[in-house]
Amino acid sequence: MPQSEVSYPRLHVMQHNDTSHTDHHACGARVRIPLDELTALLVRIFERHGTSAHVARVLGRNVANAQRDGADSHGIFRIPGYVSTLASGWVDGHAQPQVTDSAPAFISVDARNGYAQPAHEAAQALLIEKARSQGIALLAMHDSHHFAALWPDVEPYAEQGLVALTFVNSMACVVPHGGRRALFGTNPIAFAAPRENGYPLVFDLATSAMAHGDIQIAAREGRQVPPGSGVDRNGEPTCDPNAILDGGALLPFGGHKGSALSMMVELLAAALTGGNFSFGFSWAQHPGAQSPRTGQLLIVIDPSKGAGANFARRAEDLVRALHDAGQERMPGDRRYRQREESLAKGVPVAAADLARLRELANG
Amino acid sequence: MPQSEVSYPRLHVMQHNDTSHTDHHACGARVRIPLDELTALLVRIFERHGTSAHVARVLGRNVANAQRDGADSHGIFRIPGYVSTLASGWVDGHAQPQVTDSAPAFISVDARNGYAQPAHEAAQALLIEKARSQGIALLAMHDSHHFAALWPDVEPYAEQGLVALTFVNSMACVVPHGGRRALFGTNPIAFAAPRENGYPLVFDLATSAMAHGDIQIAAREGRQVPPGSGVDRNGEPTCDPNAILDGGALLPFGGHKGSALSMMVELLAAALTGGNFSFGFSWAQHPGAQSPRTGQLLIVIDPSKGAGANFARRAEDLVRALHDAGQERMPGDRRYRQREESLAKGVPVAAADLARLRELANG
Numbered sequence: 001m002p003q004s005e006v007s008y009p010r011l012h013v014m015q016h017n018d019t020s021h022t023d024h025h026a027c028g029a030r031v032r033i034p035l036d037e038l039t040a041l042l043v044r045i046f047e048r049h050g051t052s053a054h055v056a057r058v059l060g061r062n063v064a065n066a067q068r069d070g071a072d073s074h075g076i077f078r079i080p081g082y083v084s085t086l087a088s089g090w091v092d093g094h095a096q097p098q099v100t101d102s103a104p105a106f107i108s109v110d111a112r113n114g115y116a117q118p119a120h121e122a123a124q125a126l127l128i129e130k131a132r133s134q135g136i137a138l139l140a141m142h143d144s145h146h147f148a149a150l151w152p153d154v155e156p157y158a159e160q161g162l163v164a165l166t167f168v169n170s171m172a173c174v175v176p177h178g179g180r181r182a183l184f185g186t187n188p189i190a191f192a193a194p195r196e197n198g199y200p201l202v203f204d205l206a207t208s209a210m211a212h213g214d215i216q217i218a219a220r221e222g223r224q225v226p227p228g229s230g231v232d233r234n235g236e237p238t239c240d241p242n243a244i245l246d247g248g249a250l251l252p253f254g255g256h257k258g259s260a261l262s263m264m265v266e267l268l269a270a271a272l273t274g275g276n277f278s279f280g281f282s283w284a285q286h287p288g289a290q291s292p293r294t295g296q297l298l299i300v301i302d303p304s305k306g307a308g309a310n311f312a313r314r315a316e317d318l319v320r321a322l323h324d325a326g327q328e329r330m331p332g333d334r335r336y337r338q339r340e341e342s343l344a345k346g347v348p349v350a351a352a353d354l355a356r357l358r359e360l361a362n363g
Numbered sequence: 364m365p366q367s368e369v370s371y372p373r374l375h376v377m378q379h380n381d382t383s384h385t386d387h388h389a390c391g392a393r394v395r396i397p398l399d400e401l402t403a404l405l406v407r408i409f410e411r412h413g414t415s416a417h418v419a420r421v422l423g424r425n426v427a428n429a430q431r432d433g434a435d436s437h438g439i440f441r442i443p444g445y446v447s448t449l450a451s452g453w454v455d456g457h458a459q460p461q462v463t464d465s466a467p468a469f470i471s472v473d474a475r476n477g478y479a480q481p482a483h484e485a486a487q488a489l490l491i492e493k494a495r496s497q498g499i500a501l502l503a504m505h506d507s508h509h510f511a512a513l514w515p516d517v518e519p520y521a522e523q524g525l526v527a528l529t530f531v532n533s534m535a536c537v538v539p540h541g542g543r544r545a546l547f548g549t550n551p552i553a554f555a556a557p558r559e560n561g562y563p564l565v566f567d568l569a570t571s572a573m574a575h576g577d578i579q580i581a582a583r584e585g586r587q588v589p590p591g592s593g594v595d596r597n598g599e600p601t602c603d604p605n606a607i608l609d610g611g612a613l614l615p616f617g618g619h620k621g622s623a624l625s626m627m628v629e630l631l632a633a634a635l636t637g638g639n640f641s642f643g644f645s646w647a648q649h650p651g652a653q654s655p656r657t658g659q660l661l662i663v664i665d666p667s668k669g670a671g672a673n674f675a676r677r678a679e680d681l682v683r684a685l686h687d688a689g690q691e692r693m694p695g696d697r698r699y700r701q702r703e704e705s706l707a708k709g710v711p712v713a714a715a716d717l718a719r720l721r722e723l724a725n726g
Contacts, residue, residue, distance in 0.1 A: 266681055
């Protein structure tokens, strides 16, 4: 049943009482803590707030790694949303995913109203085995909640020499090109490919013009957003982030092309998996719910089956040519730099956030 | 070896001597001829200008169908480019593609410097068989020339209830986001999915902001192009189509996101297949050559393996929701409308172009 109203992700930021110390981050003094310590803290939070020990381990690691890589919008920023969603009863933190070997190169996963990451993990070894033996393999997941960054889902395949592509639909907040009402989710696409002399090439892009969290940040900071980002409650284009948030909606990136890609994500991640469309679920009975109950599609390819002698070397050639043409930063580079710094010096976390996390873990 | 200079597709338009009759089309009086007659005419042209009878049949049908569907930039508009390329010796019109069954779900095709369409056709039945038995299958083609629209490559799979996705790289004419020099091709992506009560959902989009032919048409008509379409010879953004054509280059659509997708197309269509990158070939020894010698990747999925009971019905649900949200035209709709009109009344062709085609076929 399509929802009659636009549903937005409600991305709460943590409230900071401690504003006595400030650094270059707007959100107060930052401290650095070891990745293991942050992960353990997050695992405790998940367990305390309604997940199994296993789900807590998978999600805790996922969120800690996003924070480690400087992907702030999917790091500890998301914890209140996870806690709130678990408390609402909308998601099952104890779900046991069901993996079905549907065909030699096709795996179906019923996440059973649990999080996508543990359901994906349950099928990962089989997916890799199938990709290597068949040349390409697909994972079609439904009834899953994806509330995280998408790049962590594909990067591990590239680390094993495989090429991976994934699609997730989310919740109606993007107006199709030429339409008047939000229907698509921010519907991201992520891709990962190995290269010979460096970290994998990995990108993760929303098919909306802006991520919803970035609109909220612009509103908070009193900035206009670029033309083409969204519409107001009357469907008129606006650069005012408050007008987008107050009954308006986002637009696809790149006009009709981004809209076509977003439609493709609905077809692949929902229609093909058996999951809900972004407009096809209602959490009205679960106040506090924030994660979309939809689907995800993952395609993994073994490039060694191709005629190209050495995919990773060819990818390296492309990177060299891109550098020569003046593109300094490859997709993923910023994350890798942050990662190295976090592993060397600890993961940066606002002191006030850390205090709040400790409360959530122990209080 | 990367080329040191930007190479552009040189899309010649036919010269019209007959300007005495004009209708709403700028290019002179239009006549309508039956599709079969147009196809036969084009097949004769291909055969006369250097292809085998089989290649002529495949390409003649491809070009006639593009004209039938109103895809003017890939209809008979392309014939001079085909003829010129064949005359240059750059492409082999008699190539015998070599199909290798690399793995249960992976086919490699060496087009052996011939056109992509006959090479694709040679592997199509095997690809469908693999997709149906394995759930997903991949075709990796290299050493191929793709000079046509991309949607005809995927639409037939959707007509058989399958979902298809394809990527082709082309020739360096697009500057990567943040770069200074053209490196990517226009690198299109095409997608097709069946629906229950209508023609398949099919899109075919260049990852460049504009197609190169559209820049040429804007220049001819004295129009500016939208901001973000291209840069001049100094790498500065410009809305002047002549500055883009005169030593400048195109930009990706949608900024860094389109650029990331274009990079993905290079990795999938070239690195993974063993084909050339868009910057990785030189036709300097073949004046008149216009078609890129690169690669193509095709992924075909059998949606009946998924948990979704009926993919085509779900796709229909999505179309209904899109209509309800105000998106009137689905991807492909304009082509289907033109197609129906062409099949009922004949395919529209400018009278002067038809005369020129007859000269090429017989002269």
